[in-house]
Amino acid sequence: MKNFSNPKQKNPFGLPKSLNHLMPPQAAPGHFENVRLAGRNVGASMIMGDGGSSESPGSCSINIYINNDIQGINNSVLIGSEVKMGDPGVSLCLEEVKMDRGFRLITKKKERDFATWVLLIAFIILVISVFAYLIMLFSENLMRRRQAAVLTSGEIMEKGQGKSQISCLCLLALLSSFIWICLLYFHFMVLGGRTVTDTSPELNLVPIEATSLNSLPLDSNPSPISHSVTVHRPEVDVGLQRGRVVDNASKDEVPSQVKPRERVAGYASKDKIPDQVKPINVKSPPLGEKIKDKQNYPFMRALRTVDNKSDPCGGRYIYVHNLPPRFNEDMLKECKSLSMWTNMCKFTTNAGLGPPLENVEGVFSDTGWYATNQFAVDVIFGNRMKQYECLTNDSSLAAAIFVPFYAGFDIARYLWGYNVSTRDAASLALVDWLMKRPEWKIMGGKDHFLVGGRITWDFRRLTDQESDWGNKLLFLPAARNMSMLVVESSPWHGNDFGIPYPTYFHPAKDAEVFAWQNRMRKLERKYLFCFAGAPRPGNRKSIRGQIIDQCKNSKVCKLLECDFGESKCHSPSSIMQMFQSSLFCLQPPGDSFTRRSAFDSMLAGCIPVFFHPGSAYTQYTWHLPKNYSQYSVLIAEGDIRRNVSIEQQLKTISVKKVKEMREAVINLIPRVIYADPRSKLETLKDAFDIAVQAVINKVTKLRKDMVEGRKDDFIEELSWKYALLEEGQYIGPHEWDPFFAKRKKDGEPDTDTTRMKTCNMLRVGLCLLLLFPMFLILLL
Secondary structure (H helix, E strand, C coil): CCCCCCCCCCCCCCHHHHHHCCCCCCCCCCEECCCCEECCCCCCCEEEEECCCCCCCCCEEEEECCCHHHHHHCCCCCCCCEEEECCCCCCCCCCCCEECCCCCCCCEEECCCHHHHHHHHHHHHHHHHHHHHHHHHHHHHHHHHHHHCCCCHHHHHHHHHHHHHHHHHHHHHHHHHHHHHHHHHHHHHHCHHHHEEECCCCEECCCCCHHHHHHCCCCCCCCCCCCCCCCCCCCEEEECCCCEEEEHHHCCCCCCCCCCCCCCCCCCCCCCCCCCCCCCCCCCCCHHHHCCCCCCCCCHHHHHHHHCCCCCCCCCCEEECCCCHHHCHHHHHCHHHCCCCCCCCHHHHHHHCCCECCCCCCCCCCCCEECCCCCCHHHHHHHHHHCCCCECCCHHHCCEEECCCCHHHHHHCCCCCCCHHHHHHHHHHHHHHHHCCHHHHHHCCCCEEEEEEEEHHHHCCCCCCCCCCCCCHHHCCCCCCCEEEEEECCCCCCCEEECCCCCCECCCCHHHHHHHHHHHHHCCCCEEEEEEECCCCCCCCCCHHHHHHHHHCCCCEEEEECHHHCHHHHCHHHHHHHHHCEEEEEECCCCCCCCCHHHHHHHCCCEEEECCHHHCCCCCCCCCCCCHHHCCEECCHHHHHCCCCHHHHHHCCCHHHHHHHHHHHHHCHHHHCCCCCCCCCCCCCCHHHHHHHHHHHHHHHHHHHHHHCCCCCCCHHHHHHHCCCCCCCCCCCCCCHHHHCCCCCCCCCCCHHHHHHHHHHHHHHHHHHHHHHHHHHHHC
């Protein structure tokens, strides 16, 4: 629509004269500061803008659209539509009237009294107080988490008594907030309207009678005018082209007749539409078209196989990378170099199971028992994958992609006496090889997984200093996208997942498992509890010394000391015989959270006793029940440091409960063992089957989230909590938070005292900030 302003034209309406008496005293004749248009809104629009090239500098024209048929452009334009608008034929020209630069359309002087500003300032103080309170809570929470790592459970409980002070502050903050909300609502909503005065001039438009419109001549070829009013039928064309608006009035062609269309979605006006103006309607697209079409992801074919019920492998296909032999098989050829302390050649035989165990003492069954090394899961898992029933050579069908890299063997050969470059060489080469593969580009490696048969800390070197431990495989940017299965995962990272240590039992048939379970149910157990392990005198936080002392002083405990190279600790028959004769088996942390002994004891039907939730409950969430009390006992490390009797704790458990727990442990045996890779169990799912299915579920969920546009706000530092959540639960405070508060390094300055002083200062300041508004209320 063109704006018209021509000072040379006559003024048939005499508008300047009618406006002069409305000017404020300081305004010069012929100018006005603002105009107020009164009337009823029926969907029409008004545009006020700077004049075009034909107008005087600094002038401003007003276009008033009388015809309500163009209201489709006012708050009803569909996204992605096109608006074509012709000359409506009605123009209002303010001749010889100019607006001052920087004018205000409406000027309202709001008189705010002293009480208003006091209330506003007090409210701002209240907001600042709330933020200060939240900061104090955050700081105090950090302090408690740091303290909890070194305090006993009793000390934590004593320090937790300070929460009553926080509760008082919460109550005070809530009461103060409620009072201020009431006061502000009453002041602004009830009394606020009485303090506003409107000094703007008002221009009341006189409605144009229908007869006057009919008496005006109709021009078939309208031209821009500023001295008369002409009615034409406007042309408004709403199309489906994105972001394009065409002004038909700027063209020298005659607007065509408006064709009837379908009803416009969201048509605002309910008034009667003039007969000469037909409604402009646009068909609203279906809901499915409003939403952006789902992208054709490369993995859509794999997702569709899930719904193929006729395919027994639908949604379960695994594609295995054909890695160069230097990443796996060549390591086995150099088996003598895999460990500085042990000749691993014998442990890599029999598909990684090691040499068979003879059943001389009758501790084992006749078949399925091997002297398996605890770090041999790389080879066992890789050979087990070769027997997987749903392998595919078509990566587009794969629910997940396996990388047969022997990560554990790779780092084991370089842990002692090698520089960081040597330790990282194979990991960097692997990542470089994978990133060049087309399968990697589909999801950037998020559908890839591999196995590292060692604890996660062997793959998480923090710096490139030669003294730091391990390599940095799990810190490589590309490796962060992959899922790595390790025998001990990190509670503070999200790209590694715990799988069981290999035990000595590797059955080839279901019958072997069932026979072993029945045998464990019938055993008589003469010891209440037992422990096999060595103390950690160099670790001041270790509780192994106290556990050994308690076991020595108890008549119902069986102890197998492993210090000073005692051979029985390395004898599978001696260890299994002790576990089979005990009701409870103590499993304290050693050099890290986890122990292979936990799975050996469960294999013997012995109820494990843990002293840290990171030893099992947050580690093996794929393989063990969330309700840990069904199959185990948890005694906090702090209780042992305070000399709480383990014997008395275990004796409080009823005989019936013990029997139920032992049965639960025996039923878990198939889930924590690895079947013979050269065969396959008929109906039972072993640790390999459960781990692979868990990876598939993880990748499938990720793919569905990508297709549906969902984003997961994953907090990596709290990764240990996610697997513990029930359906519909969210991350929040947990009873195990003190166990997983990151500990200070030895020699690090103690800042707990400083934090306590800071929290006390914040608490005092918060009280003053909350009480200050209350004094203001009394003054007002």
